[in-house]
Amino acid sequence: MTRVRDLSEEQILERIFPLLPRGSATLLGPGDDAAVLAAPDGRFVVSTDVLVEDRHFRARWSTGYDVGRRAAAQNLADIAAMGARPTALVTSLVVPGETDVEWVTGLAKGLADGCAPVGAGAVGGDLSSGPCLVVSVTVHGDLEGRDAVLRSGARPGDVVAHAGVRGWSAAGLALLEAGLVRAPLSPVPVEVSEGVHLEDAWEQLVSAHLRPEPPLAAGVAAAEAGATAMLDLSDGLLRDAGRLAAASGVRLDLDPGAFAADRDVLRSAARAVAAAQGLGDPGWGPGRSDVDGMLDGWIWGGGEDHSLLATFPSDVELPKGWTAVGRVLEAAVDGGAPSGATAAEGAAPAEGAAAAEGGVLADGGVLADGGAPSGGAASAVSAAPAVTIGGEAPAVGQGWDHFRS
């Protein structure tokens, strides 16, 4: 094994650079003080997310390749959630000197594979030693002449729709924690048929956790179809839906029937995890089993799926990859939706206006994105909930506790 500290910075970079994709928007790649990227639209979108060892990934489960895949995926999903096409990313990497160089080259391969579906480039970065692994990615995208799709545009009467997996990442994490699937997974995904990368259904769930594959094309498709609001689901469906509802000043009512198929997909994993934890299937509680509670937790509360939630006018035919999961209602009368809902709209407020955007800012957004999956409670869902399920306020038994798991 060659360790990072055994090589010079130049030697490490010589191994990394050939692995990085250039991307079609790259006018000047790595090697100068800065890269130069095309922005034919005259605007660009930018977002940043950081992954910290033992906070966002565990080195015993995640290879460098996995962390690269995840870092790319969750950043690219933020661009897709604006309705933009990802163009390029830059990466800051902090590594302890004893790290295997293969971890670092694996990271580069993971970034490259994560970028491949959208043709994004990896155009620069920075490298430093440090006491633990930290991967900070900043990603850019092109709006291609479209308006950015904000969180704040949902209107009563709109359809709520979802693209991507639901609860898979949380289920995969639970399988890992229960010791039911061994990680790290094989160095590169085994594609057994188009879009199916692993033979075993449980391993697919674990892969969704370690190497999420956000529905990036669905973001652009939603924007083109006229989506009124959109966001990336990183902290759980209910919590992030609450942010969209709050930013738009509306209430979202989700249809539990729309998630029945997800329960079927996840049920064998939930049964196995429950058995490993010594829980029974017909379990405690009024008419609900432990397995049902676990499924609720994964689907409604599970983080890091990096799927997309959007709202569309009711007369729009949903584009490919999108499923209707609810509808947008007027905000509850007693103040469930915070004020400031429209502050993020419109272009270029006057200097200093940022401070006035508290209503939206306080809900997280760019700075809150990608925080630890075990982050705080879903504050957006207050006594008068901004998100309901079949018209009812989400109950603790429906997974609320799992937000803190």
Next chain:
Amino acid sequence: MTRVRDLSEEQILERIFPLLPRGSATLLGPGDDAAVLAAPDGRFVVSTDVLVEDRHFRARWSTGYDVGRRAAAQNLADIAAMGARPTALVTSLVVPGETDVEWVTGLAKGLADGCAPVGAGAVGGDLSSGPCLVVSVTVHGDLEGRDAVLRSGARPGDVVAHAGVRGWSAAGLALLEAGLVRAPLSPVPVEVSEGVHLEDAWEQLVSAHLRPEPPLAAGVAAAEAGATAMLDLSDGLLRDAGRLAAASGVRLDLDPGAFAADRDVLRSAARAVAAAQGLGDPGWGPGRSDVDGMLDGWIWGGGEDHSLLATFPSDVELPKGWTAVGRVLEAAVDGGAPSGATAAEGAAPAEGAAAAEGGVLADGGVLADGGAPSGGAASAVSAAPAVTIGGEAPAVGQGWDHFRS
């Protein structure tokens, strides 16, 4: 003292957001999945640098404010070195839970003050807990219709010119290490006259280390005046000049007389540091004192000045802030200048061309920038030197050893 772990992420963000400048290019600031920035030129430049506690700064000397100032400065300098105007930055911050919240708000103030001279915005970021302080900044700039000024455009006959301080950061670090100036400095700079922020000359040197003030306007001015090549000096004058020479396939001959005034500015600090180290002024060595050796080390080898080095056609009148310090010569015959010198030129090579850019890439550039100041040796200066001083190869006694100090 309120610690980071005593507050929710939302509470921390509520304290940070009002401190961040919006910037004139910001179409959508923090609060959504991504920010939206104007790129009226149809292109933008991007660079990223990471600062790690105990690698790039020491918490006992640097306040959060200082680290914010430095993070902004060294990133903005990379944009200026392309001849671009900085527009906006995003920041990923990793903080231990026991960190004083004032360190974090100080960082935001430092970023804001660092951005103020060029009106850049701070438009987003990410926040995570972690075992040590890590600040990763990605910065963007607008070329305003100009060509990017690369490292590779210097031509024999050009004038070599410099803007900014020379050796101040290394001198300031030496003063801190010798215990001759107490840090942290006062919370905000004390401006005693325009551009002079501290009364004491030694404290100015320490401030140049803790809170560098790159000559950002000089970057755009150089591009407008027709600079043929330019780069940010982060790893020492000789080492970075060697990178420019290598990328351009030329030799740079620096005029030692052009740096005489710098020696005078730094001499009192060098004498004091030498005395503190038990060295004499008329010292060992053939005709050179320890103080002279220290001055050589600071001026030729000292890192982190974040000044700018550029080359101009000889008939150009140097713009404000620039001083002629040498001339560009043909590369030495026996291979002092590596191949690949022009690989970074031109727009959008075909997909996969990145791997072919090794000549330039291996010299560092975007990925190498901002590494630890104590990084490896100046490999670009080989037996047939790409940089000479008054026609002579740099000698060890002229500061070479200090590269590793």
